[in-house]
Amino acid sequence: MTSWRIPVAMTIAGSDSGGGAGVEADLKTFSALGVYGTVVITSVTAQNTREVRGVYDLPPDFVYLQIKTVVEDIRVDAAKTGMLSNPGIVGAVADAVGEFGIRLVVDPVMVAKSGARLLRDDALEALTRRLLPQALLVTPNASEAGVLAGFPVESVEDAKRAARAIHDKYGVPAVVVKGGHLKADRVVDVLFYEGDYYLYEAERIESGCLHGAGCSFSAAVTAFLARGLKLPEAVKMARGFMDYAIKYGVRVGGGHCPVNPMAYLEVPAYKYAAIENVRRAVEALLENQALVMPYAPEVGINVVEAPHPLYATSPGDVVGVEGRIVRAGGRLVKVGDVRTGASSHLARLVLALVKRGLKVRGAVNVRYGEDLVERARRAGLRVVFVDRRLEPPELKSREGGSMEWIAGLAGGEEPDLIYDVGDVGKEPMVRVLGEDAVDAVTKLLSILKTG
Template sequence: MRRVPVAMTIAGSDSGGGAGIEADLKTFSALGVHGVVAITSITAQNTYRVSAIFDLPGWLVYEQIKVVVEDMGVDAAKTGMLSNSEIVESVARAVEEFKFPLVVDPVMIAKSGARLLREEAVNTLTSKLLPRAYLVTPNVPEAEILSGLRIKSLEDAERAARAISERYGVEAVVVKGGHLESERVVDVLYYRGGLYHYESLRIEGCTHGGGCAYSAAITAYLAKGLDVVGAVGRAKEFIVWAIKHGLRVGRGYCPVNPLAWLEIPAEKYRAISNVKRAVEVLLENSSRLLKYVPEVGINVVEAIDSKYATSVEDVAGVKGRIVRVGDRLVAVGPVEFGASSHLARLVLEAMKIDPSVRGAVNIRYSEELVARAKSKGYLVVFVDRRLEPEEIRAVEGATLPWILREAVKQAGRVPDLIYDVGDVGKEPMIRVLGRSAIEAVSKLLDIVS
C-alpha cells in the first residue's frame, strides 16, 4: 500500500473555524495529505475578535510533535500562532531533533487586531526558529519587522525577501503581496539566490485564515514531494480559489474556504452526471413526449450548489438542446456547462429564493398538461409575458429571471411548474422545476403520463 504523505500544523485553535489549525486541517484534507497537529494555544475567537487566549505549556507542544513523528513521521510541517517564547523554543527543539522541513508562517497579529505572538517572543522566533526553517511566509507588515525595511513596492518586497533569507539563514522566503496597493497581487519568492513572482488578480472574497491556508497548502505540496518553487505556485492557485469561494458566515472577516478545491469539482461531476441521466430518461420516453416538443427544442439543466453557482457557466445543460427527429428525440450535442442560457438563468434565479431548486426542464405549452399538473397536486403558476416591463425586455437574458420572480410573487415559493402562453415572437412554454435535473424530468413524466 502506498504511504500517504503526512503534514503537520503547529498552531493555535480558532473556535470560529476560520483560521489556525482548523483552516490548516481543511487545507491538508483538500490537498490529499494526512493532517496531524500540535496545538499551541486555544483561542476564544470569531470572525471579528479574539476574546481569550490560553497557551499550552511548551513541553506539551513538544510532546505532541514527538509522538506523531515517532509513529508515522512528518514529511513537512508548518507553524502558525506560537504565542510565547517557551512555545517557540519547544518547536525549535523539535525541529532540530526530528529534522522535518518547516514552513514558518510568522503570525504576529490576528486580522481582528489581537496579538498572537508576544513582543518578547519575536526575538526568540528570529534567533532560534527561523534559522531552522526551510521556508518563511510573512505578509508585508511581518516582512517589514523581520527585514527592518519599509515595503511599498514589488521591488521593496524583493529586497525584503533577500534580506530575511540572508539575515536568518532561511533557504526560502515568500513575501505575500496582499497588503501592497495594486490591481494584481504579486507574491515574491526568494530561493537560493533567485527571485520568482506569483501573480493573481485582486479578487473579492473572504480572507480570514488566508495566511494559514496558504502556508498549509505550501506545506502539503512539500509533503507530497514538490520542490519549493512548484509548491508555492500550486499553493498560490489554491489560496486564490479558497478566497474567491470563501464562506459568507459571521459578522466580521469571512473565512476562506479550502474545501471549495474539492467541492466544486465534485458538484460539477454530480450536475453533469444528473443531466446525462435526465437526458437518457427523456430519450427513453420519446414516444410520450414527441407531441410536446417545442419548436426551440427541449433542454434540461442542473446547477452546482448555490454557494458556488454565479453564472450560466455553473449550470450544466444540453448543447444544441433535444429535438424531434422523425419518431424519436435526439440530443443535438453533449452535456456541458454553459450550454443553456435561458433555462439556466431561470434556475439561478430560483436558487436565490430556494437553494434546493437546482434543476429544470422545458416543454411546449399545453392546456392538457397544465390541467394534469394541477390535478396531481403540483404547484402551478401562470405568468403573462405581455406584462413584462420594457426595461426587462431590453436586457438580454433578463426575461426568465423576471418570470421566476413573478411566479414566486403569486405562489409565495418556487413553483413546480411555471407556464406562459407566449407573446409576439415568443413560443408558449411550460417549465418544470425540481431539486435536480432528474427530479424535474420525473415530474414532467408524471404529468405527461
C-alpha cells in the same frame, strides 16, 4: 499490499474556536490535498469571525511533547507553524525542529484578521533568532514582511526587496511575500529562492472570504511539499488552491468570513454529480419520445442542474445539454455533450431561484400546452403563470434580466412549473422545476402520463 505511502504533514499552531483559521483551517487544507494531517496545538483561542476574546497558551514543554510523540510514531514529511505567541513556545518548537530534522514552513502569524495581536514582541525576537534559520520557507503577508525586513512593503517591487532582505537577514532559504495587501491590480505572490524570483499572479476576488487565508496558504504549501513537489511548484499549486478557497468562502458569522479549503474537492465533486444527473435525466426523456415529442419547442429542449448553491454563481457553473435536444428525422436527438455552461436562459432561471433560497436546482423546458398545464394543476403541483407582455423593458434588454424577473414572480414558495404563453419573438414555454435534473424530468414525465 501496496508500497504507496500517504504523505504526512504537521501543523504547529493555535486553535480557532470559530473554525476558520489556525489548526482547523490547516487540517481542512491537508485533507483537501490528500495529505494525512497531524496537529500540535500551541494556544487555544476564544474567537469568532469578528473578534478574539481570549488566548490561552499551552506550556512550552507540552508543545514539545506533542511534536516528539507524533514524530516518534508517525513520520512527518513536512510541517508548518502558525500562532507561536510567546518565546517559550517558539523555543520549544525550535528545539524539536532541530532535534527531529523537520522540514519547516513558517507562517509568521502576528495579527488576527480581527486585529488582535497573536505574537508578542519578545516572541518575534525568538522567532527570527531561533526558528527562521531552521526553516525552509517563511510566508509573511505584506505587513509581516515589512516588520521582518525593516521597511514598508506596499508594491511588488517592495515585496521583492523584502523577500531578499529576509533571506539575507535571517538565513531562511526561501521567502514568499503574499500579495493580497500589495498595491496592484492583481494579486502577486513573490517567492525568492536560490537567488531567483518567482511571481505568481491571480485575479483579485473582491467578494471572497479571507479569514484563515494565510493559514490555509502555508498549509497548502506544506501539503504539496509533503507530497514531494519542489518548492516553486508547491507555491504555485498553493496559489491555485487558494483561489478556490477564497472565491467559495463560507458565509457564516457577522465578521470576516472564513476561507473554504474543501472547495478544492467539492467543486469538481458537485460538478460531476450534476453532470451525471443531467445525463440520467436526458436518457429518461429520450426513452419516452412518444410522450415528449408533441411538446418539443422550436428552440429545443434543455435539461439543466445547478451544483450545490455555494458553488453555483454563474451560468458557467450550471450543467446543461450543449446544442439542446431537438427534433431530427422524426425523433428527438441530443445535439451535443452534457457539460457546464451549455445553457443560458434556463440556467439563469435556476440560478435566480437558488439565490432566493429555494430548493430548485434542476429544470427542463418544453413547449406550452394548455392541457399540460391543466394536468399539472390536477396533480396538485404549484403552477405559476408569467405574462411576458408585462416584463419591464429595462429587464428585457439586460442579459439575465428576464429570468430574474420570472423567478421573482414565483414568490417565496417552491414552484413546480412556471409557464408563459409567449410574446413578440418569444415562444410559449413551460419550465418544469425540481430539486435536481432527474426530479424535474421525472415530474414532467409524470404530468405527461396523467390522463
